[in-house]
Amino acid sequence: MKTSKILVTGGAGFIGSHLCEKLLDQGHTVIAFDMSDGLKIEHLWGHERFQFVRDSILNEEILEEQFKDIDIVFHFAAVADPKRYVMDPLGTLEVDLKGTLNLLKVASRCGVKVMFASTSEIYGKNPNVPWSETSERVLGSTHIHRWCYATAKAAGEHYCYAYYEQKKMPFVIFRFFNVYGPRLDDLGSGRVIPMFLKQFLENKPLYIHDQGKQTRTFVYVDDVIEAITKLAFTPKAEGQVFNIGSTEETSILKLADLMRRIGHFQSEFVFVPYKDAFGPGFEDIPRRVPDVRKIYDAIGWKSTTPLEVGLQKTLEYYSQYK
């Protein structure tokens, strides 16, 4: 395979850190651009083909400096924790909308191909699962902060299409459906697995929203990295959007049960209404299931790691925080 010089915004985040590892393994030269402390990629710091730049995508000038000789940019920097986008809609919109616009503007100017991390959230509350890439988006009102993340990501997608058609900027959009694995957020974030794990590890009651009947599909990070690194080097994927997820539909209650069993935890389950957890006005999505035929047809990919196996690996990683 021909090697490339690749920029990964959000490269010190959960998915970004695994991506940087894989790209280096494949022989590419990688710049991780992220405003965090970079501890998730600390083990890569001394690598001869790796560079970590600590700054914000809101800083367009510094961002543009990173584009010298870049072939591909994976744009993964974002506020992605549901707790944060409910509590800090302004910060979320700044990064996820304005930051993305900065990135796309610079990439288009420099003629660099963009891999954009979008989300299953953009389908909103559409009850007709599984969702294919052309399914309707059914979002709540703009006064519900929950939707600012989905809206910003959807605007980013529109911009990708617009830059592609009007400025010939190549892109591929990934719509991720609940990715998990080692280095997912700090314990206690708003994403369900680290949120549950914190309670389990502290042997505290586990708070489950409503009755835990809502369903998700969870895709293991290694499977995702395989999908996105293939798509990035598949010319026929250009100008398209792909769902990336598992088809194993799991209720939140079942997830909690599975985690408790695998980790031999003792916590009791306590069922709480959404408004007590997120404040008034939070809206959840009852079922979230991808149709993944498009990515299978394009590159022959489907998720292969069973939830139980992926959770085992994830729990092993987090057990260091016991």
Ligand SMILES: NC(=O)c1ccc[n+]([C@@H]2O[C@H](COP(=O)([O-])OP(=O)(O)OC[C@H]3O[C@@H](n4cnc5c(N)ncnc54)[C@H](O)[C@@H]3O)[C@@H](O)[C@H]2O)c1
């Ligand atoms: N993990 C999932 O299940 C999932 C699902 C759907 C979409 N996504 C998208 O995938 C991408 C990666 O998600 P993740 O799970 O790795 O999240 P993450 O929070 O671990 O990574 C995001 C990274 O972006 C960085 N960042 C935030 N603001 C920044 C800024 N202004 N400038 C530079 N860096 C900044 C953060 O420091 C963090 O390291 C995000 O765009 C997210 O929206 C993830």
